[in-house]
Amino acid sequence: MSSAAAASETTQNSDPYIQSLFAERIGGANYGKSTEIYKFEKIKRAKRKALADHPERQLLDFGIGENDSMADASIREVMGREINQVENRGYADNGVSEYKEAAARLMQRQFGVKLDPETQINHCIGSKPAYAMLPACFINPGDITMMTVPGYPVAGTHTRYYGGDVYRLPLLAKNN
Incomplete structure (x- = not known):
């Protein structure tokens, strides 16, 4: 059978070979087949509906991550300048020492906590990857991971990836 015919058969009659290789912790052969809407898309849809249903009201969005509006012009202006600077190129996979030192100073100043920048400060590209x-x-x-509801769900999602369970802690007035 030619490779074109094999590819055609794969797309018409069965899953691609790689589908059977996905780890069980992320759904195995069923990975990616769910019709469930991604949780952040659900939030975006609810937000759009609330705005459409009540255009006279201002929506205060305390959501985390997934920017859905343009950054302020002053921020975009600085980024436009900085992106062309040679010193701003390259990778900082292990964290930049100046950042780690600044983070340690902030923790000391704000919280009275003394940290070693080289061994006790870790960088990340955002809170979501860190929580994940x-x-x-x-x-x-x-x-078990205990997670507030509402809360930031990524730790719970990844807990389930690794075979753990999530215990939900509802944030309700009756629970104080």
């Missing part, structure tokens, strides 16, 4: 990695470090199958 915590279960990779601490969760074994059967372990």
Whole structure:
């Protein structure tokens, strides 16, 4: 069978070969087949509906991540200048020492906590990747992550990836 015919058969009659290789912790052969709407898309749809239903009201969005509006012009202006600077190129995979030192000073000044910048400060590209990695470090199958609801769901999602369970802590007035 030619490769074109094999590719055609794969797309018409079955899943691509790689579909059977996905890890069980992320759904195995069923990975990506769910019709469930991504949680942040649900939030965006609810936000659009609330704005459409009540255009006279201002929406105060305290959401985390997934920017859906343009950054301020002053920020875009500075970024436009800085992106062309040679010193701003390259990778900082292990964290920049100036950043780690500044973070340690901030923790000391704001919270009275003394940290070693080289061994106790870790950088990340955002809070979502940091929260997502915590279960990779601490969760074994059967372990539990306690998560507030509403709350930031990524730690719970990744807890389930690693075989753990999520115990939801509802933030309700009756629970104080």
